[in-house]
Amino acid sequence: MTDTPADPSTPTSDALHQRPGAAGTGPAPGSAPASDAPAPQPSPRRRAAHDAPFLAAARGERPSRRPVWMMRQAGRSLPEYREIRRGTGMLEACFTPEILAEVTMQPVRRHDADAAILFSDIVVPLKAAGVDVDIVAGRGPVVGHPVRTAADVAALPTVTEDQLAPVVEGIGGVLGELRPDQVLIGFAGAPFTLASYLIEGGPSRNHERTKALAYSDPDLWHALMTALTPTVIRFLTVQAEAGVDAVQLFDSWVGHLSVRDYDRLVAPYTRRIFEAVRPYGIPTIHFGVGTGELLGTMAATGPDVMGVDWRVPLDTAAGRVAEAVRSVDPSRQVPALQGNLDPAVLFAGDDAVRRHVDRICAEADHAVERGDARGHIFNLGHGVLPDTDPDVITRVFERVHAR
Numbered sequence: 001m002t003d004t005p006a007d008p009s010t011p012t013s014d015a016l017h018q019r020p021g022a023a024g025t026g027p028a029p030g031s032a033p034a035s036d037a038p039a040p041q042p043s044p045r046r047r048a049a050h051d052a053p054f055l056a057a058a059r060g061e062r063p064s065r066r067p068v069w070m071m072r073q074a075g076r077s078l079p080e081y082r083e084i085r086r087g088t089g090m091l092e093a094c095f096t097p098e099i100l101a102e103v104t105m106q107p108v109r110r111h112d113a114d115a116a117i118l119f120s121d122i123v124v125p126l127k128a129a130g131v132d133v134d135i136v137a138g139r140g141p142v143v144g145h146p147v148r149t150a151a152d153v154a155a156l157p158t159v160t161e162d163q164l165a166p167v168v169e170g171i172g173g174v175l176g177e178l179r180p181d182q183v184l185i186g187f188a189g190a191p192f193t194l195a196s197y198l199i200e201g202g203p204s205r206n207h208e209r210t211k212a213l214a215y216s217d218p219d220l221w222h223a224l225m226t227a228l229t230p231t232v233i234r235f236l237t238v239q240a241e242a243g244v245d246a247v248q249l250f251d252s253w254v255g256h257l258s259v260r261d262y263d264r265l266v267a268p269y270t271r272r273i274f275e276a277v278r279p280y281g282i283p284t285i286h287f288g289v290g291t292g293e294l295l296g297t298m299a300a301t302g303p304d305v306m307g308v309d310w311r312v313p314l315d316t317a318a319g320r321v322a323e324a325v326r327s328v329d330p331s332r333q334v335p336a337l338q339g340n341l342d343p344a345v346l347f348a349g350d351d352a353v354r355r356h357v358d359r360i361c362a363e364a365d366h367a368v369e370r371g372d373a374r375g376h377i378f379n380l381g382h383g384v385l386p387d388t389d390p391d392v393i394t395r396v397f398e399r400v401h402a403r
């Protein structure tokens, strides 16, 4: 894989306004996703997100207010979520369009969020493709037959558009409810994080089987990443065609790798994914936990927005990101930053919450003024913890909007 080419990696403001659904703005010939999917089709449900603060910040324009959303804003912190989920399995909920749309909208209504995040899970495309995976309450994704041999890799299916029809229908439901200044973010798990669940068979503290496979049998590792990448691309492009306004690629556990290993084992596939989504003209976000040392290398794979966990101050993160992006292509606009309140701060009382929110906004502003970030989207440094008081979350949204 070569590095991201200069021009296409720098979506201009115009390019970001273009939706594949608008007349004559579909992906350029030859730049279609690296899959056998048909050329992107206009979505009858595609809306124009006008004056959306999220989009302005992602493009490097001045937003009418500082945009804020939270990873895992939909979910167990909300009583209305626990209510609607009663008696319905997690994956069943992800494949039921009405539940998907309702759960996605719940935090947007309650907190006046600037973005909805699609209620789904990173294992949804694997499940849709027929992989034996379930989400076990209190544990997370569990894989019936872990992937550890060449035969296992060869047997991995690539998800098809038809298998994702319920997700497309759910997206339509959300788009019908959002205000024009609110956006819908679609997402996918990145191949490393998916590979970890597939190899380990479930959540893992140290990802030792995953790393052992990569270190002992690089050919098998690359075969697995090569097999997973088209499913990730298909999941994202199907969401883009259904009308999402942005996508986030979660490589949640990639911070367990050294930067050298990340570059060899992961970056080529991530780059391929961002290249495949770029023709859709929607902002891309990239995020992983514990990625302080990887921020520059991750940013160089091509996202428009870099998510930062809470361990690195945003102005420090911006320096790392900007330096890496400029070293690949000095003409490329530096990414915007997303982050990075420690989710545990939400348990520390209103004074601490205000102090940390204000500090983070100041660090982001410093980075933007210095020219090391094109904008700031406020978020947590990882997902909302299940026991968080939803009223505290609402007050964070209010505080950020006042800044």
Ligand code: 1CP
Residues within 6 Å of the ligand: 070, 071, 072, 073, 074, 075, 076, 090, 117, 118, 119, 120, 121, 122, 123, 135, 137, 138, 139, 140, 141, 187, 189, 193, 202, 203, 204, 250, 252, 383
């Ligand atoms: O029954 C339940 O409510 C189970 C809890 C739950 C929820 C609410 C899981 C199981 N997934 C989800 C939804 C989910 N997953 C969203 C919804 C939208 C939102 O953010 O509001 C998103 C974006 C995800 C993505 C996801 N799933 C990631 C990437 C983000 C991250 O947290 O780093 C990962 C790693 C997963 C795997 C997963 N799914 C569920 C759990 C408990 C886990 C983590 C398990 C582990 O520790 O490995």
